[in-house]
Amino acid sequence: MESRDKKYGNTKSNKWILFGFIFTIGLVLVSFIAYLLYFESNKEPENMVNEQAISDNEIENGIHVRTGLKEGEGLMTVVTHCTACHSAQLIIQNRMNKERWNATIRWMQETQNLWPLGENQEVIVNYLVKNYPVYSKGRRENLQNIEWYELSE
Ligand code: HEC
Missing domain, CATH: 1.10.760.10 (Cytochrome c-like domain)
Structure with a gap:
């Protein structure tokens, strides 16, 4: 009986550990993607403006x-x-x-x-x-x- 209880207990906590593990990885992935999306959308126009500004600062004669x-x-x-x-x-x-x-x-x-x-x-x-x-x-x-x-x- 004792060993059986122990076994059940282990299986249960293993499940939770697995769940927690997957959940954490999921969370990290989602935040990473959100971070990437945020930076993509924020950076691109800014870069374009800067490039344009630099190429527009030509001096002739x-x-x-x-x-x-x-x-x-x-x-x-x-x-x-x-x-x-x-x-x-x-x-x-x-x-x-x-x-x-x-x-x-x-x-x-x-x-x-x-x-x-x-x-x-x-x-x-x-x-x-x-x-x-x-x-x-x-x-x-x-x-x-x-x-x-x-x-x-
Ligand atoms: C925040 C917007 C803005 C910025 C920045 C700006 N101006 Fe102006 N300026 C105006 C406006 C609006 C007028 C009026 C335009 C009109 O009458 O059609 C004007 C008018 C002028 C005039 C004509 C004044 C007159 O008596 O008719 C001159 C000269 C001038 N600005 C020079 C400058 C200089 C030099 C700078 C940089 C220090 C500058 N402006 C920056 C908005 C700005």
Whole structure:
């Protein structure tokens, strides 16, 4: 009797061990597949965008092909922060001095949801002033308009 009970008991716990084993493997497999699916679906578009961005950053004859901006120090900062909402043509058309660029940026931040630029703002404004200097004709107009903006700094 004793040995029979023991035998039954063993068979029962063996079954549970087997069940637990299969269950665990199943669980691991399912999580692994879920993990793979999650990463596939998350990674692919991101990679595509990155590849596209890299191949689109060609410079030909000193001009950034995708945006038409001139090559120069800070170019990629301008491309990153200033061509997301509108074409670079809007920037190129506007010749401003430092103060007016800063004011325009502040205006976009206050009214057009432009994000804070931090230290990049100086890089951007320097690039713009250096590569797209004010036309001599436009200079007087800029000075006349200067009171239009309230500069607190
Ligand atoms: C969050 C979106 C956004 C970003 C990013 C952005 N702008 Fe703008 N910007 C606008 C909008 C909206 C207008 C108004 C467009 C219009 O009037 O058709 C504008 C207008 C302008 C104008 C014309 C201003 C005028 O007086 O007519 C200039 C110049 C300009 N942006 C330069 C820049 C520069 C330089 C940067 C990078 C620092 C930049 N923008 C980044 C949204 C943005």
